[in-house]
Amino acid sequence: MFGPLIVKPGSSRKNKTGSWRIELRPKFLQKDCIGCKMCILVCPESCIEGAEKGTYKCDYSYCKGCGMCSLICPKKDILMVKEESSKSGD
Amino acid sequence: MKEFLEGSHAIAEVIKLCKPGVISAYPITPQTHIVEDLAQMVADGKLAAQFINVESEHSAASVVLGAEATGVRSYSATSSQGLFYMAEVIFNIAGLRLPVVLTDANRAISAPINIWNDQQDTVSLRDAGWIQLYAEDIQEAVDLHLIAYRVAEDKSVMLPVMVCMDGFILTHGIETVDIPTQEQVDKFLPPYAPLYKLDVDNPMTIGPLVDPDYYMETRYAVQKTQEETLKLIPKVTSEFSKVFGRAYNGLVEGYQVKDAERVIVAMGSVCGTIKDVVDELRSKGKKVGLLKVTSYRPFPVQAICEALKNVPKLAVLDRALSLGSYAPLAAEVRSAFFGKKKAPKVISSFVLGLGGRDITKHSIKEIYRLLTTKELQQEFIDLKPELLKENYE
Amino acid sequence: MNNHLFTSGHTACSGCGQALAARLVLDAAGKNTIVVNNTGCLEVLSTKFPESSWEVAWIHSLFENAAAVASGVEAALKYSGKKESINVIAQGGDGSTADIGLQALSGMLERGHDILYVCYDNEAYMNTGVQRSGLTPFDTNTTTSPAGATSSGNIRPKKPVPEIAMAHGIPYSATASVGFPQDVQRKVKKALSIKGPKYIQIHVPCPLGWRYDPQSTMQVGKLAVETGLYPLIEYENGKLAAVRQIQPKAVEEYLKVQGRFKHILGNPAELKKIQDIADSNILKYNLRLQAQEEKQSKEG
Numbered sequence: 011m012f013g014p015l016i017v018k019p020g021s022s023r024k025n026k027t028g029s030w031r032i033e034l035r036p037k038f039l040q041k042d043c044i045g046c047k048m049c050i051l052v053c054p055e056s057c058i059e060g061a062e063k064g065t066y067k068c069d070y071s072y073c074k075g076c077g078m079c080s081l082i083c084p085k086k087d088i089l090m091v092k093e094e095s096s097k098s099g100d
Numbered sequence: 101m102k103e104f105l106e107g108s109h110a111i112a113e114v115i116k117l118c119k120p121g122v123i124s125a126y127p128i129t130p131q132t133h134i135v136e137d138l139a140q141m142v143a144d145g146k147l148a149a150q151f152i153n154v155e156s157e158h159s160a161a162s163v164v165l166g167a168e169a170t171g172v173r174s175y176s177a178t179s180s181q182g183l184f185y186m187a188e189v190i191f192n193i194a195g196l197r198l199p200v201v202l203t204d205a206n207r208a209i210s211a212p213i214n215i216w217n218d219q220q221d222t223v224s225l226r227d228a229g230w231i232q233l234y235a236e237d238i239q240e241a242v243d244l245h246l247i248a249y250r251v252a253e254d255k256s257v258m259l260p261v262m263v264c265m266d267g268f269i270l271t272h273g274i275e276t277v278d279i280p281t282q283e284q285v286d287k288f289l290p291p292y293a294p295l296y297k298l299d300v301d302n303p304m305t306i307g308p309l310v311d312p313d314y315y316m317e318t319r320y321a322v323q324k325t326q327e328e329t330l331k332l333i334p335k336v337t338s339e340f341s342k343v344f345g346r347a348y349n350g351l352v353e354g355y356q357v358k359d360a361e362r363v364i365v366a367m368g369s370v371c372g373t374i375k376d377v378v379d380e381l382r383s384k385g386k387k388v389g390l391l392k393v394t395s396y397r398p399f400p401v402q403a404i405c406e407a408l409k410n411v412p413k414l415a416v417l418d419r420a421l422s423l424g425s426y427a428p429l430a431a432e433v434r435s436a437f438f439g440k441k442k443a444p445k446v447i448s449s450f451v452l453g454l455g456g457r458d459i460t461k462h463s464i465k466e467i468y469r470l471l472t473t474k475e476l477q478q479e480f481i482d483l484k485p486e487l488l489k490e491n492y493e
Numbered sequence: 494m495n496n497h498l499f500t501s502g503h504t505a506c507s508g509c510g511q512a513l514a515a516r517l518v519l520d521a522a523g524k525n526t527i528v529v530n531n532t533g534c535l536e537v538l539s540t541k542f543p544e545s546s547w548e549v550a551w552i553h554s555l556f557e558n559a560a561a562v563a564s565g566v567e568a569a570l571k572y573s574g575k576k577e578s579i580n581v582i583a584q585g586g587d588g589s590t591a592d593i594g595l596q597a598l599s600g601m602l603e604r605g606h607d608i609l610y611v612c613y614d615n616e617a618y619m620n621t622g623v624q625r626s627g628l629t630p631f632d633t634n635t636t637t638s639p640a641g642a643t644s645s646g647n648i649r650p651k652k653p654v655p656e657i658a659m660a661h662g663i664p665y666s667a668t669a670s671v672g673f674p675q676d677v678q679r680k681v682k683k684a685l686s687i688k689g690p691k692y693i694q695i696h697v698p699c700p701l702g703w704r705y706d707p708q709s710t711m712q713v714g715k716l717a718v719e720t721g722l723y724p725l726i727e728y729e730n731g732k733l734a735a736v737r738q739i740q741p742k743a744v745e746e747y748l749k750v751q752g753r754f755k756h757i758l759g760n761p762a763e764l765k766k767i768q769d770i771a772d773s774n775i776l777k778y779n780l781r782l783q784a785q786e787e788k789q790s791k792e793g
Binding site: 121122124148149150152153154155156158159162163164165166167168169170171172174188189192196298299300302303304305306307308309310311314 | 524525526527529536537540541542543545547548549550551552553554555557558560561562563564565566567568569570571572573579596597599600603604
């Protein structure tokens with residue numbers, strides 16, 4: 011009745027911002043991870059998930075490839091790798 | 101109950117009966133008494149509202165916007181410069197479909213600064229999407245506030261309403277007014293039940309960015325609602341008369357129009373003066389009449405055409421201007437008749453009473469007299485040409 | 494995604510400090526929160542119809558009135574007897590807070606509403622193209638305070654909004670930085686546990702406006718704090734209650750990683766002016782770590 015005025019919560023999840031990535035993507039080695047959860051804390055896209063150490067990874071359909079997780083990881087367990095070099099789901 | 105009351109106080113009494121949860125206003129002459137009375141009622145525990153003293157009218161309107169969006173009936177009042185300061189929020193409230201009710205004590209606008217009555221303030225905001233109702237006397241002003249909440253909060257409307265009452269004339273005038281009982285008001289005005297609100301249990305995003313692919317439909321929706329409201333208002337006034345015993349059309353009111361040869365179209369308290377002149381001239385056999393416009397927005401095109409299609413000469417009386425073009429009410433009345441088979445032969449435009457210049461019975465008689473001459477594009481009545489000579493003393 | 498109250502799919506620039514800060518604030522506040530947002534980057538990037546990244550009740554009205562709209566929301570909740578269990582947060586960028594919205598903010602603080610105001614300070618009107626605001630630091634290159642042949646950028650220091658807020662007699666006024674994300678959440682939680690008006694100003698580096706690699710948002714934020722240019726302080730009831738102590742780094746370390754200061758690097762006179770600002774902050778708030786410890790050992 012009002013036209014486009016009100017929006018349902020969380021509806022932005024339809025927008026797969028992963029398509030913004032051009033060069034690099036984060037590779038979660040899950041090797042030396044200590045479970046500090048700093049990667050989850052700093053991701054501006056809220057797209058990193060994980061339950062315990064060694065399980066953290068991002069949802070590539072939203073990841074914009076900023077690299078903040080890689081730079082903050084105290085164990086250098088997240089590497090920024092070239093987009094083409096990874097298979098999907100890596 | 102009938103009481104001898106100052107207009108502002110009568111408004112405060114009826115607002116108290118409407119039980120708003122949040123009241124926020126900023127002082128400006130001549131609205132001050134309304135809000136002061138409400139503050140006293142809250143202080144005395146007679147009105148359980150949150151009374152928010154804000155630092156500007158922009159914030160007063162923003163506070164009622166926020167309160168209404170949270171699902172609580174709210175109220176504000178302002179005038180002239182205050183209305184203009186909150187103008188941005190006024191458009192925003194209508195766009196967000198929030199049924200705020202606001203009283204405007206009609207006052208001239210600056211520059212130059214003038215605190216006395218005309219209708220430039222509210223008429224200048226006619227494009228904002230608000231419903232605008234104009235009161236002839238204090239009783240009508242009281243009743244229009246009840247009708248305002250009822251119409252605004254109707255699920256088919258959800259648009260804000262501005263009740264316009266001439267500053268000083270109606271706000272500071274004293275009349276015998278019938279103030280309804282709480283039972284009557286509760287019968288007529290159901291509790292506010294918004295279609296959407298800020299609710300932590302049902303979160304919504306309100307006020308998004310809307311790009312060219314989506315924006316037009318929201319504005320069309322407001323226009324459509326305004327048009328539909330033309331049908332609702334007479335239904336509401338009919339309900340009103342059953343509960344309170346006073347009859348209004350709500351859109352227009354014809355006074356001695358049926359066989360009139362000359363009719364003045366006007367809004368606001370000047371209609372009282374015009375009615376007196378009509379009575380006087382009718383007693384002398386002159387066939388004159390008045391069409392009072394109550395609802396300026398939505399503009400009652402059909403009602404006006406129906407009432408006046410057989411009247412040969414119309415005078416439209418404006419207490420506002422659209423500087424650089426025709427006076428607003430005159431332009432809209434002329435447009436209403438354009439292309440219609442049955443229409444007045446003469447529609448003359450008259451501007452008077454700006455900045456509180458008194459409109460006397462003599463001024464009105466002058467208008468009826470001028471209607472017998474040629475059609476006038478825009479005639480200023482009671483203008484003092486000597487004041488236009490350069491004079492720096 | 495998962496339990497975040499500011500979710501994925503928004504159109505913030507890659508590495509946006511403000512988007513990160515918004516999520517930190519929302520997650521700390523919890524779902525019993527109503528947010529009132531000014532116009533700006535955050536509002537635009539998160540609510541382009543028909544998509545919204547907000548998982549809480551959220552409203553946007555105009556550019557300058559979040560504090561006033563929030564006052565109305567709070568009043569409505571008080572009227573309905575619901576204010577006790579619901580947080581009200583009014584938020585906006587530095588432009589909408591320090592400039593056009595300062596009046597509304599002042600009114601809200603003065604009236605004593607139980608509202609937390611969060612200012613996301615990226616130090617310019619970023620949404621409209623990096624124009625200078627009242628919180629743009631001295632000598633910053635913005636589009637309306639550009640560095641040029643006869644100018645070194647913005648000629649005025651930052652408006653002291655946390656102090657202005659504090660001067661209203663509110664119980665809590667603080668600064669925070671996205672470079673210290675747990676501190677942001679701690680301060681938000683602390684503020685929301687206090688009744689009355691609260692103000693938190695969060696420094697949020699902007700990769701596009703400040704011109705640095707998006708990956709470094711956290712590091713740039715940390716450097717601002719560690720040089721003394723963005724002191725992290727907390728005022729409680731008018732008194733300076735806590736500061737984050739630092740081993741001060743030279744301001745050049747912060748300035749050199751950002752394109753918006755590159756005109757300063759070859760200009761020792763301007764560099765000194767900026768260092769003086771940092772030094773006077775360090776003195777004023779007693780930020781120097783060693784000095785504190787020495788003082789303690791002398792008194793101890």
